[in-house]
Amino acid sequence: MSALAYTYPASRFEPAVLVDLNAKAERERLSKAALKGFFKLAEQWKLRDEEARELLGGLSSSAFYEWKKNPERVLEVDRITRISYLIGIYKALHILYGDKLADEWVKLPNQNTIFAGRTPLDTMLAGGLLAMQTVRKLVDARRGGL
Secondary structure (H helix, E strand, O other), rough: OOOOOOOOOOOOOOOOOOOOOOOOOOOOHHHHHHHHHHHHHHHOOOOOHHHHHHOOOOOOHHHHHHHHHHHOOOOHHHHHHHHHHHHHHHHHHHHHHHHHHHHHHHHOOOOOOOOOOHHHHHHHHHHHHHHHHHHHHHHHOOOOOE
């Protein structure tokens, strides 16, 4: 009698490989696309420049306009992480809602306990990176991604 070999069933889905953002080469690879994506998102969400600067972690006006004009730079881990959360929120909203509502959602008052009547944008501006992470988890959960 042979022994049974227990294994997990094969899956067609491979887990995503985590990117090491501490590696400069990875940040160099991702930074330009991240900034271009962020500025496109800011345009779609109709963010004021001061809101966009705050979402990036309190960037100065001069640096913001330089980055907008020339996105060829290497971002710090914190800024790439912020942009990643925001782009994830943008993507999830466009999966959940039509384009118009998806782009307006961040500026609409929200009664979810996370927002307490404030807009998701105000919540993210006040709460920074952790608030962005929370909003990302919320919209991912709503679309069935968690």
